[in-house]
Amino acid sequence: MQTWLVTGCSSGLGRAIAEAALSAGARVAATARRVESVAELAQQGSGRCLPVALDVADPASVKAAVLAAEEWAGGIDVLVNNAGFGLYGAVEEVEDDEIRDVFETNILGVARMVRAVLPGMRQRGRGTIVNIGSVAGLVGGPGNAFYAASKFAVEAISEAMHAELRPLGIRTILIEPSGIRTDFHGRSYKRAARRIADYEQTAGKQIAFNLSLNGRQAGDPRRMAATILRLVASENPPFRLLLGASCVERVRAKLTGMLDDIERWEEVSGAVDFANPEFPADRPLPSAAPQK
Ligand SMILES: NC(=O)c1ccc[n+]([C@@H]2O[C@H](COP(=O)([O-])OP(=O)(O)OC[C@H]3O[C@@H](n4cnc5c(N)ncnc54)[C@H](OP(=O)(O)O)[C@@H]3O)[C@@H](O)[C@H]2O)c1
Incomplete structure (x- = not known):
């Protein structure tokens, strides 16, 4: 039986991946900042789901969560770095603290999780790490510079991981979704506090358009989760898959x-x-x- 650890299981894609892995018979350490938000998953999992509190922006929380999952299951086979949030604003509108916050979760959160999980995977000589990137990690645009920068960083980190870990028997899979119908544009994005009127027709217009798609995004999180499960189960998955x-x-x-x-x-x-x-x-x- 495989053990999965998924970050950001309170909703959206993370939740769908945890549910799909449980349905497929895996053990799942379902992690969330508010552990009560995954209590229901634990009930569905009939003993195969461990709810764990995890804030990827907090190094102590990362260490404790990975330790708890490893002690519970004896090791983690699949790590899914899914937790993340968006930041909208023209480049000139976004302040350092806002950039730091999004990098702390979207970049350092991934690095911390990988550092915590890899010693066990290296020891066993196997494992799969799935990083959730974004179309924004491949194509930049107005109003989205620093979320995109964080996802471009996930690209760079994943390409390095792929080359460094493959010889050790550990696989890296990078998932690049475009719009997913989740709560991302409801509660998982921040708008820079500062507004500059000169950017209304570029960044402002694009941000308004992105937000107007909320609830109508084309991507189905359940189908994405099912596809990710198939990739992990396959012997020869691609390194990068656009969804x-x-x-x-x-x-x-x-x-x-x-x-x-x-x-x-x-x-x-x-x-x-x-x-x-x-x-x-x-x-x-x-x-x-x-x-x-
Ligand atoms: N939705 C899209 O259109 C889209 C497109 C491409 C890529 N993505 C990526 O897909 C991933 C999942 O997003 P989603 O669409 O499923 O949105 P979502 O439903 O809002 O889920 C985001 C998840 O990330 C968690 N999270 C945020 N900061 C965290 C932190 N510091 N520590 C732990 N968990 C944290 C949230 O937990 P809380 O409940 O605690 O806030 C939530 O569970 C993200 O990496 C996102 O960038 C989304």
Whole structure:
């Protein structure tokens, strides 16, 4: 029987993953900041679910939660780093404390969980870590810089983990969802306190649009959870999986434009290396690909 530890099980995707793992017969350490919010899950789990208090922004809480889960189950096979929240505001509107808060949970929370769980996984020579990224971790946009920065960081951390842990028998799976119909845009995002009128037509408009989608997001958390379970159970899962047709569309558009620019400017890029001929100052620069 596999043991899963899932962060942020009070609602949304984390809750759906915990429920799906329990239905599949796994043992689940269902963690939440308010442990009472997972009491119902524990009842469903008929002895296979341990509710654990866990705030990933608190190092002592991380250590205690992982220890409790390991003592209960004898080891963690699958860690799902799901806990996270959003931060909206134009770059100039967001203050340091607001950035620190979102990085504390979305980046340091992942790093802390991974550090706490890996010694046991390394000792056993096996394990799977699922990191929940976002389309925002691959495609930036107005009004979303620092949430996106936190999810871009999850990309970088996951790519490094994949290379470092694979030789040790530990798998890393990075999940990139676009909009999921959860409470994220109800209670799991913060709006920067400062507002600057000049950004109303860019960041402000995009934020209002994102919030207007609340309750109508295309992604079904239960189907996502079921897909994550299938990946974990499969022998050869991809390192990165985009979830949601909109995610595929947006990432493809970005990569196509990026590749186009890389190719147009390749000669200029290479001309700074000692070994290559310098790009002549009298030759016109190529033009950038039209922005999508
Ligand atoms: N919804 C989307 O459109 C979307 C798209 C792409 C990626 N994602 C990502 O999916 C993940 C889950 O979000 P969701 O959509 O399921 O939203 P959600 O239902 O609001 O769930 C967010 C969860 O994170 C928990 N959390 C926040 N800060 C925490 C902390 N410091 N320690 C422990 N738990 C914490 C929340 O717990 P509390 O109950 O204590 O607040 C809640 O359980 C997040 O990482 C999010 O960035 C969401």
